[in-house]
Amino acid sequence: MIDYAKRGNVNKLPAKVGVYLLRDKNNKTIYIGKSTNIKERVKTHLKNSRWSAVPSAANPLSTETKTIGYIITKNEPEALIKESELIKKHKPRYNIMLRDDKQYFYVGFIPQENKTRNKKLKKSPYLTITHQPKTYNHYQEADQHRAEKPVPYIGPFTDGGSIKIVLRYLRKIFPYYTKPHGNLPCQYCHIELCPGPNPNIEECKKNILQIKQILNGRKPRVITSLKKEMKKYSDNLEFEKADIFKRQILALENIFSHNFQMQMANDKSMPEIPIIKTKKFGFEKLGFGWSFGSLEAYDISNIQGKEPVASMVRFDNGKPNKKMYRKFRIRLPEKPDDFAMMREAIRRRLRHPEWPYPDLFLIDGGKGQLSAALSAISLNTGCKISNTRFAALAKQENELFIPGRKESIKLADMDAKLRNLLMYARDESHRFAVTYHRKLHRKKSML
Ligand SMILES: [Zn+2]
Known part of the structure; x- marks a missing residue:
């Protein structure tokens, strides 16, 4: 839920990780951002009389903001996803003005066409990160008809480093392709980040769907469905299969836990699967x-x-x-x-x-x-x-x-x-x- 504070009470804002909304005198949201320290970030916005994006102009965030909304999140990945959801919903005008191709990131789910004669051979979509979603129905060019179609892009995300890290971790839980896959195993097949050349197409689709849901802020729904699967298998005494789902749940909860430290945005190495807490000392x-x-x-x-x-x-x-x-x-x-x-x-x-x-x-x-x-x-x-x-x-x-x-x-x-x-x-x-x-x-x- 969003809490609100008057501009004069900026010092009472929480010094915590989360998302903030700057609103003008008509209670219209003019800017949305995320920070590991809401209070300090908002203070910076309000203090600076010059606008870093357009140095010649006066800073409208400083002159127009009357109230500040904020949501504390458990961690950075959640703030990242919440921020994206709110920008999509409120379409704040200064987010749009600040937007240039370098600033926003979209996660795309690109279908792989079946170019072979074997019509039964289906391929899973692959996942990309892009600045320019080709078919994304961006709010600036809102179009009633196109909005009806399924959207193969999710975004905008303001923080490219963070979204990449979140995706890398998700890939360990839900393997996916990052480009069209050939008939031979690739380097990621060997480390189980890739569904492989001949995947179970239903499983791939499910993985992609789960990633989409998580990026759309519906992680609880994903957890619920994983728990259902786990129960189904353990009721059937198929404990090995049930264990796969259990691990997915734990890993997912770990990414979105207090303990999860966001890696630095410039960390290019593949991080290991996060440590999973077990009851017993392991x-x-x-x-x-x-x-x-x-x-x-x-x-x-x-x-x-x-x-x-x-x-x-x-x-x-x-x-x-x-x-x-x-x-x-x-x-x-x-x-x-x-x-x-x-x-x-x-x-x-x-x-x-x-x-x-x-x-x-x-x-x-x-x-x-x-x-x-x-x-x-x-x-x-x-x-x-x-x-x-x-x-x-x-x-x-x-x-x-x-x-x-x-x-x-x-x-x-x-x-x-x-x-x-x-x-x-x-x-x-x-x-x-x-x-x-x-x-x-x-x-x-x-x-
Ligand atoms: Zn592969």
Whole structure:
């Protein structure tokens, strides 16, 4: 809902993300914009006596605005979509005057013609972003007859960077084409962003429809229909299919959640699927994303403080990678304590950047061992590795310690897959350390 404030109360506007509407003395909306800080942006509009778009002219937004409407949104994607919807509805005159080809973006859904003789072969529309929608029935040239036709463009969006990012994320949930597709798989087919050369046409259409609905501000409707599908499959005990819909719902809710940080508009890289919150403590908290990723587990073995050995075992994609197992004989002056030995082990390992760093360093022990391991990072100047890649797990207490978190996490509260992987790695590092130590000890006794 839109709230209104008098111009004199501009300081009472919320300093929050959302959309604002500037209205003149006749309550006609003259300009609509979005900002991460409504108050500051509106103040800028009202303050500037010169108009940045037409520097020679006085700023009409400053001279004509009498009241200000605003809507707080949960996040930037929602503000982006709301702004587009309101510009379409109110057709504010200064938005139109400010409009030039570079300023507004439209999302187009271009049908792919079937040029083959096989009439059954249907192709899904592809999606583009354009400044000049060819068939879009723009409000400036409103035409009753054309308005009846389905509109293959959605917009205008004022922020090209943001709409591109939102679409990139949506593509991970609802794969679509961005150009006519040939008969062979393309680069996006391989990363599951593309429906492929011979897609299920019904599914493609559904994906496109869902994207259209989301961009038209009807995300709740999309969520409702996904939930229905999920229920249908789980009622039929087809849990794998139900899970696909569950993931779509979670991913979609995540894009439109408080946590979703808009990437910078100039970020050209393909962002990963956003982290999805699960009830149980899962892989994503440890930087694994959806997969098992890679981890190294460390254990120290010694007999009465003599000849200590540190073991390093490596797991890739959830499986031991024995070629990457390593051991370090710890030589430190005097009787080193557990912490000093762990610090030394990690320090030695970090000196080998040629062994690819894992997603997670799993240390045997508790808080003390964890901070000892972390202190090894600073001993390796030039080693740019984040604290968050470390965690400690003790043999007896089934608890995990991670940096920046006072309380430990009980293994019982973890996602089963993660729990099993961590226990497996911990036991494997212990086994590897002990067998090595026995061998070493035997050698010594034989001398
Ligand atoms: Zn493809």
